[in-house]
Amino acid sequence: MTKILLAQGGGPTAVINQSLVGAILAARKFPNVDKVYGAVHGVRGIIDQNLVDLGAESAADLELVAATPSSALGSTRDKPDEKYCMEILRVAQAHGIGNFFYIGGNDSADSVRIISEQARALRYPLTCIHIPKTIDNDLTVNDHTPGYGSAARFVVQAFMGINLDNAALPGVYIGVVMGRNAGFLTASSALAKQHLDDGPHAVYLPERAFDAEKFLAEVKANMERHGRCIVAVSEGITDARGVPVAQGLMAKATKDPHGNLELGGGALGDFLGKLVKDRLGIKRVRSDTFGYLQRAFAGVVSDVDQREARAAGEKAVEFAMADARSGTVTIHRSREYAVDYKLSALEDVAAKTKVMPDAFIAASGNQVTEAFHAYARPLLGSDMPRVHRLRQEPVVKV
Amino acid sequence: MTKILLAQGGGPTAVINQSLVGAILAARKFPNVDKVYGAVHGVRGIIDQNLVDLGAESAADLELVAATPSSALGSTRDKPDEKYCMEILRVAQAHGIGNFFYIGGNDSADSVRIISEQARALRYPLTCIHIPKTIDNDLTVNDHTPGYGSAARFVVQAFMGINLDNAALPGVYIGVVMGRNAGFLTASSALAKQHLDDGPHAVYLPERAFDAEKFLAEVKANMERHGRCIVAVSEGITDARGVPVAQGLMAKATKDPHGNLELGGGALGDFLGKLVKDRLGIKRVRSDTFGYLQRAFAGVVSDVDQREARAAGEKAVEFAMADARSGTVTIHRSREYAVDYKLSALEDVAAKTKVMPDAFIAASGNQVTEAFHAYARPLLGSDMPRVHRLRQEPVVKV
Numbered sequence: 107m108t109k110i111l112l113a114q115g116g117g118p119t120a121v122i123n124q125s126l127v128g129a130i131l132a133a134r135k136f137p138n139v140d141k142v143y144g145a146v147h148g149v150r151g152i153i154d155q156n157l158v159d160l161g162a163e164s165a166a167d168l169e170l171v172a173a174t175p176s177s178a179l180g181s182t183r184d185k186p187d188e189k190y191c192m193e194i195l196r197v198a199q200a201h202g203i204g205n206f207f208y209i210g211g212n213d214s215a216d217s218v219r220i221i222s223e224q225a226r227a228l229r230y231p232l233t234c235i236h237i238p239k240t241i242d243n244d245l246t247v248n249d250h251t252p253g254y255g256s257a258a259r260f261v262v263q264a265f266m267g268i269n270l271d272n273a274a275l276p277g278v279y280i281g282v283v284m285g286r287n288a289g290f291l292t293a294s295s296a297l298a299k300q301h302l303d304d305g306p307h308a309v310y311l312p313e314r315a316f317d318a319e320k321f322l323a324e325v326k327a328n329m330e331r332h333g334r335c336i337v338a339v340s341e342g343i344t345d346a347r348g349v350p351v352a353q354g355l356m357a358k359a360t361k362d363p364h365g366n367l368e369l370g371g372g373a374l375g376d377f378l379g380k381l382v383k384d385r386l387g388i389k390r391v392r393s394d395t396f397g398y399l400q401r402a403f404a405g406v407v408s409d410v411d412q413r414e415a416r417a418a419g420e421k422a423v424e425f426a427m428a429d430a431r432s433g434t435v436t437i438h439r440s441r442e443y444a445v446d447y448k449l450s451a452l453e454d455v456a457a458k459t460k461v462m463p464d465a466f467i468a469a470s471g472n473q474v475t476e477a478f479h480a481y482a483r484p485l486l487g488s489d490m491p492r493v494h495r496l497r498q499e500p501v502v503k504v
Numbered sequence: 505m506t507k508i509l510l511a512q513g514g515g516p517t518a519v520i521n522q523s524l525v526g527a528i529l530a531a532r533k534f535p536n537v538d539k540v541y542g543a544v545h546g547v548r549g550i551i552d553q554n555l556v557d558l559g560a561e562s563a564a565d566l567e568l569v570a571a572t573p574s575s576a577l578g579s580t581r582d583k584p585d586e587k588y589c590m591e592i593l594r595v596a597q598a599h600g601i602g603n604f605f606y607i608g609g610n611d612s613a614d615s616v617r618i619i620s621e622q623a624r625a626l627r628y629p630l631t632c633i634h635i636p637k638t639i640d641n642d643l644t645v646n647d648h649t650p651g652y653g654s655a656a657r658f659v660v661q662a663f664m665g666i667n668l669d670n671a672a673l674p675g676v677y678i679g680v681v682m683g684r685n686a687g688f689l690t691a692s693s694a695l696a697k698q699h700l701d702d703g704p705h706a707v708y709l710p711e712r713a714f715d716a717e718k719f720l721a722e723v724k725a726n727m728e729r730h731g732r733c734i735v736a737v738s739e740g741i742t743d744a745r746g747v748p749v750a751q752g753l754m755a756k757a758t759k760d761p762h763g764n765l766e767l768g769g770g771a772l773g774d775f776l777g778k779l780v781k782d783r784l785g786i787k788r789v790r791s792d793t794f795g796y797l798q799r800a801f802a803g804v805v806s807d808v809d810q811r812e813a814r815a816a817g818e819k820a821v822e823f824a825m826a827d828a829r830s831g832t833v834t835i836h837r838s839r840e841y842a843v844d845y846k847l848s849a850l851e852d853v854a855a856k857t858k859v860m861p862d863a864f865i866a867a868s869g870n871q872v873t874e875a876f877h878a879y880a881r882p883l884l885g886s887d888m889p890r891v892h893r894l895r896q897e898p899v900v901k902v
Contacts, residue, residue: 114672117673118668118669118672118673120665143899144894144896146896147672155899155901155902157898157899158894158895158896158897158898158899159897159898159899160894161897162895162897163894163895163897167892167894167895170890170892171892171893171894173892174668174891174892174893175665175668175669175891176665176668176669176671176672177672178892178893178894179894180671180672180673181672181673182673183673200902201899201902263801263802263803263804264797264801264802266802266803267518267573267574267796267797267799267800267801267802268796268797268800270516270572270573270574270575270800270802271516271573271574271796271799271800273574273578274512274516274545274574274575274578274579275515275516275578275579275580275581279796371770371773371774371777371790371791371792371793372769372770372771372773372774372791372793373770373774375769375770376769376770376771379769392769392795392796393769393770393795394769394793394794394795394796394797395769395770395792395793395795396792396797397790397791397792397793398665398666398669398677398790398792399662399665399666399792399794399797401665401669402665402666402668402669403661403662403665404661404662404664404665404668404889404891405661405664405804405888405889406661406803406804490803491802491803492568493572493573493802494565494568494569494571494572494576495569495572495576496542496556496558496561496565496569496576496577497556497560497561497565498542498544498556499556499557499559499560499561500555500556500557501541501553501555501556501557501599503553504553504598504599
């Protein structure tokens with residue numbers, strides 16, 4: 107008989123509970139699984155022994171939780187060091203846990219790696235499996251990660267509306283999108299375009315150095331061409347020296363002797379908006395920072411993402427039960443469009459970051475390629491909204 | 505025979521094209537309607553004679569446009585004075601227009617009022633009808649206005665997700681919602697609550713003076729009670745002297761001798777977040793300004809709002825054809841839940857603002873009443889998402 111411990115780490119997503127429920131329900135099919143525990147608030151809940159018995163949850167209730175965004179067990183930003191991991195292992199041992207599953211990003215994968223190595227060193231039989239999750243889509247080995255498709259869908263639907271709003275009341279619009287190191291989420295904004303003149307007209311990614319002069323020239327060119335300009339900007343854009351633009355703004359604000367204006371969430375968008383206003387003399391300039399709406403908005407979710415997150419949780423349990431080998435579940439694209447799941451080595455994903463490959467970024471540096479469109483399109487899921495225009499047959503002036 | 509001219513003004517909504525299409529299709533049922541023209545970019549399109557022949561649009565295409573957010577004819581922020589209105593009238597006369605319909609808010613209603621009075625003074629037979637539209641829900645006479653239900657639905661779905669995100673990673677979250685003078689949209693955030701401890705835990709409306717000390721005390725009390733706190737704040741909150749808090753911040757920023765930090769879209773949320781951090785010493789404080797996503801997000805719309813916006817457009821044409829009287833279409837709640845449409849006097853709506861009645865605001869000033877819930881609930885439409893929790897049966901510590 108064996109006991110299973112599940113936990114969720116890092117930023118919530120729209121589908122992280124699918125992976126949780128996938129693992130719980132898969133575990134119920136194995137008669138040698140005695141108990142399925144959940145840790146409340148990730149690894150923090152383990153060291154606090156804040157555990158819950160997931161056997162008390164009915165399958166019907168679990169299905170409702172699976173369809174609910176954000177981490178139902180709670181999450182944590184704790185990044186365990188060796189000592190912290192040893193404490194996790196001690197609690198796992200005390201409860202007779204044989205299988206540990208941690209749903210999270212590359213930091214969570216690293217915690218799983220450390221715990222797995224410590225368990226091996228102590229000859230404690232603990233199968234440790236990392237289940238991928240991140241809206242940033244920045245995990246190595248994986249073609250893409252659960253959570254990304256739904257967040258991308260939110261960004262696309264947002265820019266579809268923004269494009270129409272900006273067409274109705276023309277001007278410059280700057281939308282700041284999450285993704286500190288990888289531009290996948292910002293790049294997805296390009297999928298909002300249906301017509302050639304639709305926005306976003308430029309996309310600024312952390313993978314390419316941000317040049318304010320080039321940015322201004324591009325805004326100007328689009329204003330001349332379309333009478334309006336929408337740009338999508340990653341919160342993680344950096345200057346030529348690799349310093350995040352937002353960080354530069356914050357450092358400047360901290361140094362302000364008045365000391366009463368710290369630049370926070372909206373600062374990057376506000377700064378770029380002011381730059382456009384001041385330098386190009388454009389009156390109507392608006393910026394929004396999409397913020398936390400992107401990762402857990404209720405009711406906007408990709409069904410493809412849901413199914414894959416569910417499968418990643420199921421596969422994790424099946425891999426563990428099959429040969430008690432630790433690892434990370436990875437997603438691989440096999441056909442157009444289908445995926446396979448593998449158990450990969452933890453060290454190949456742990457603490458590593460994948461960024462947008464060059465093939466996804468146009469030579470100009472501020473557009474994505476058709477290869478990126480082909481990559482991202484199936485991840486958005488079914489029944490994407492479509493928008494429509496009037497024909498606008500002109501009436502002869504009198 | 506008569507010619508019809510349609511235009512859309514002010515900020516776009518998710519359903520303003522329903523009213524446009526409702527009017528166009530209704531006009532096709534009247535054999536005495538010769539032509540249906542649309543003005544591109546509102547009243548600006550009239551004086552520029554930038555008109556389109558809406559007879560060229562097929563009914564099937566119009567249905568697709570009706571389901572598309574934002575103003576398909578384009579909009580304008582122009583607020584016509586007497587001279588501007590006289591120019592509109594001259595163009596209408598030149599094209600032989602007999603009926604003018606303007607879909608917009610209280611400013612648009614005022615333009616319609618002026619044009620209608622000028623036509624009467626000149627004995628030019630022009631029936632002028634205003635069709636209501638505003639996400640702010642601030643039109644007098646109307647029980648509520650087309651556009652509000654869909655924007656409220658967006659705000660509710662956003663806070664449903666934010667509540668779960670904040671429960672997973674506890675801290676303080678400040679969400680800044682549109683609505684400069686009326687708190688209806690911010691108040692709708694309360695409908696995101698399913699459980700007693702769900703956020704938003706406090707709602708700050710422009711109808712009540714914002715007191716920073718009271719705000720801090722309330723955040724502190726919620727942190728002690730729930731270990732977390734979510735607040736919804738209207739962008740239009742004012743201090744005890746009636747000065748908008750955001751305006752105070754902007755004035756301060758303009759005076760900054762460094763001159764390089766103008767406070768823009770995200771400033772109010774960032775300011776309140778910093779206040780909480782500095783004064784309460786809370787580490788995890790986040791703020792988002794929902795911005796333009798609220799009014800034209802593709803794929804989030806209330807079906808009730810869609811139907812009512814459509815009907816308002818249809819009724820406008822029917823009223824005009826019935827007795828050639830100018831006025832504004834107003835929406836009245838008749839039963840739980842049904843509405844009636846009337847033609848009301850333009851001067852009762854034009855340039856007037858409705859705010860949240862006292863019966864909708866709790867004595868504390870930072871909560872809404874059950875009466876508001878009953879008022880707003882049917883406007884959100886069908887199939888609202890529901891979220892679910894785990895039972896979380898504790899495991900005995902060892």
